[in-house]
Amino acid sequence: MRLVYCLLFAIYCSLLLSGCSVEKEKTYRQTEIAMDTDVTVTVVSPSERKAKDAVEAAFAEIKRLDKLLNYFSQDSELSAINRASGVNPVKVSPETLEVIKKAVDVARLTGGAFEPTIGPVMKLWNFELKTIPDRKEIKNALALVDYRKVKINESTSEIFLEKRGMELDLGGIAKGYAADRALEAIKAKGIKAALIAIAGDIKGFGLNHDGIPWKVGLQNPRPAKNSVGSQMPGDREMLTPPSAGDIMASFYLKDRAVSTSGDYQRFFIKDKERYHHILNPETGQPAKGLISVTVIASDGYMADAISTGVLVLGPERGMKLLESLGLGGIMVDSNNKISMTGDIKGEVKIEKTP
């Protein structure tokens, strides 16, 4: 009997001790507003403290980069570069130098379809006030757009925009780059699986709580009329989340990044014509031919910038570019037809055609 008691007591004590530290993978997810958009960081870890620590490190990194690269903030290093265009080179931190170097590299890869100096033309368009700039204004601003006039001095860590009035706008690459950096910050905390989503710029690492790669849904560029995206308030008491019925395709993401560019993210419609925020650097007008481009790459900055470049290039040239770079891509053309690069056809499940 005594043995039984001793045994029971031992089990009891071991239960009490282990009760709060069961080595079980948990998922921790946090959403905040950063980089002027919604950012969600998901971490899988057996330790709550470690997970929280990693999530905080990721957000700190994203906010730090935003301080350096925000086009709209007067205090950013990017604004300092823009203010000094045509006047003098500006000394910047290593991250700013690195992301600008990457932006110019991608611009070169895409033959200027991805154009980080589109700023002066972009400024003429106002998607809230639905103003269409006149052709002369656009023509003048286009004279200031040329990525080859961005001078990067690596030895002095300086950036110089050669022409007065030139402006770098890293809106098409900064979020992907920040996702890359934030994931490094998470890995440095010893975490084995995480997912970072800066709006639609996503980077995954490791396996999710179910032990499978992260499941990613792809936004339908033209959701059905009765879905949330096209509803007026007060229609129904209970609504599904906007994403639920509006998913065009899904796929699994492991240790890769994905980004989507589309004509539905910032746009207005005037005289039945859709004007969206991805401009063709040759014309200064919204790009035509494709309505949505998703790119899967190993780096976030690459997926982010190339998806913009492909949308500008259009279906044929865009597909050629993806194949020459060996990147996976899903595109929807203006007839709502979906096409994909050969390497990912087997991985992508079409949920609902636009």
Add this chain to the structure above:
Amino acid sequence: MKRLLSMATLGDKILFISLFIATLISFLFVKDLFPAGGLVKVTVAGNTAYLLSIEENRTVKVTGPIGDNVIEIKNGRVHIKEASCPNKLCVYQGWIDRGSIICLPNRFVVSVGGFNQRQSSSGPYDAITK
């Protein structure tokens, strides 16, 4: 231990055994006693404005940079009842019992719980590329 046992009356032994069983049972049910959600956090422009229990039905008004939003907690779920932004995306999201609702124009985030969230408001997806 030996002395303890010899001093213990039958009642003590019964008490000990029943405590032991109670402990075992509590381990099985601890998850149900403390559901994964539990806490509703409301942040405005990055600062925590409210920490509320999901179990307590109530309605709060939150003031953001562009106006007031009304948040309602009812039967273990939360939704945005009224919003001052033009597109009302946060109102469309409806009720959630985990994950987050975001209002970009008004710079506020309502999130439920933290750990062991197997899904977000994006349903069966871990994330949406958009």
